[in-house]
Amino acid sequence: MTQAKTRxxxxxxxxxxxxxxxxxxxxxxxxLMIGSPMDATGFTALVARFTDRTVVTYDPRGIGRSTRTDGxxxxxxxxxxxDLHRLITALGxxxxxxxxxxxxxxxxxxxxxxxPEQVRTLVAHEPPAVRALPDRDNALAAVADIRGTYDKExxxxxxxxxxxxxxxxxxxxxxxADLPVRSPAELGMxxxxxxxxxxxxxxxxxxxxxxxxxxxxxxRAASTRVVVGVGAESEGELAHRAGVAVAERxxxxxxxxxxxxxxxxxxxxxMEGEPDAFAATxxxxxxx
Numbered sequence: 001m002t003q004a005k006t007r008x009x010x011x012x013x014x015x016x017x018x019x020x021x022x023x024x025x026x027x028x029x030x031x032l033m034i035g036s037p038m039d040a041t042g043f044t045a046l047v048a049r050f051t052d053r054t055v056v057t058y059d060p061r062g063i064g065r066s067t068r069t070d071g072x073x074x075x076x077x078x079x080x081x082x083d084l085h086r087l088i089t090a091l092g093x094x095x096x097x098x099x100x101x102x103x104x105x106x107x108x109x110x111x112x113x114x115x116p117e118q119v120r121t122l123v124a125h126e127p128p129a130v131r132a133l134p135d136r137d138n139a140l141a142a143v144a145d146i147r148g149t150y151d152k153e154x155x156x157x158x159x160x161x162x163x164x165x166x167x168x169x170x171x172x173x174x175x176x177a178d179l180p181v182r183s184p185a186e187l188g189m190x191x192x193x194x195x196x197x198x199x200x201x202x203x204x205x206x207x208x209x210x211x212x213x214x215x216x217x218x219x220r221a222a223s224t225r226v227v228v229g230v231g232a233e234s235e236g237e238l239a240h241r242a243g244v245a246v247a248e249r250x251x252x253x254x255x256x257x258x259x260x261x262x263x264x265x266x267x268x269x270x271m272e273g274e275p276d277a278f279a280a281t282x283x284x285x286x287x288x
Contacts, residue, residue: 040058056096
């Protein structure tokens with residue numbers, strides 16, 4: 001695998017930055033790794049374990065190096081899907097293989113529903129597809145409360161509630177917003193509101209991502225092989241349960257990956273996963 005070559009592509013309302021690591025003798029399709037709101041740096045450990053394939057990572061619009069030019073505050077999964085469609089077209093049109101994490105998995109599912117011809121295999125790891133949950137109303141209300149907290153009190157308090165919701169095991173109770181949560185200071189985060197409201201997750205993606213209505217009929221009819229992944233250690237958590245629910249709607253069973261929601265990370269971003277075992281599981285799925 002060569003050193004990463006950073007390129008840009010102009011799309012309606014944004015300039016996207018993406019990195020291409022070419023493997024000259026590779027015969028497998030390009031492997032595109034996507035997250036949201038995580039940028040390309042979050043896949044560093046996983047990329048290093050696929051040196052025999054050409055791997056592409058990117059920063060979603062409004063995140064990292066990718067700037068918005070439309071002045072719009074929020075991004076929808078359909079908008080991200082269109083960005084990915086244009087990116088794959090710039091790479092040669094595909095079909096590519098896609099590993100998609102978290103909000104990126106929501107965007108990957110939206111891409112396949114609209115452009116299945118561009119994706120050979122999509123591995124959607126723990127998509128927070130909240131509308132697919134049996135307790136969707138309570139879960140959507142909890143997300144809305146996180147966003148409301150961000151608007152009123154800033155990043156620290158919103159993150160404290162986000163951690164409480166996403167780490168809860170089991171269905172979301174109706175009164176979750178009224179229950180006490182640990183303070184940001186207890187969690188090692190800033191407690192004071194700095195006044196900024198430009199966070200990529202809370203300000204731009206959390207509502208549109210979790211509230212997205214997936215086109216399961218289109219996904220079931222797609223030529224793309226869709227594999228939903230869940231973490232072995234995250235059973236019962238919101239994103240894990242949503243992944244199971246998505247797989248059920250697709251008529252499949254989820255693939256269990258080692259570790260947790262960020263199991264492909266090596267600890268560089270404060271989340272220690274099992275990247276070797278995670279990569280081995282991903283490779284076995286892509287090679288099947």
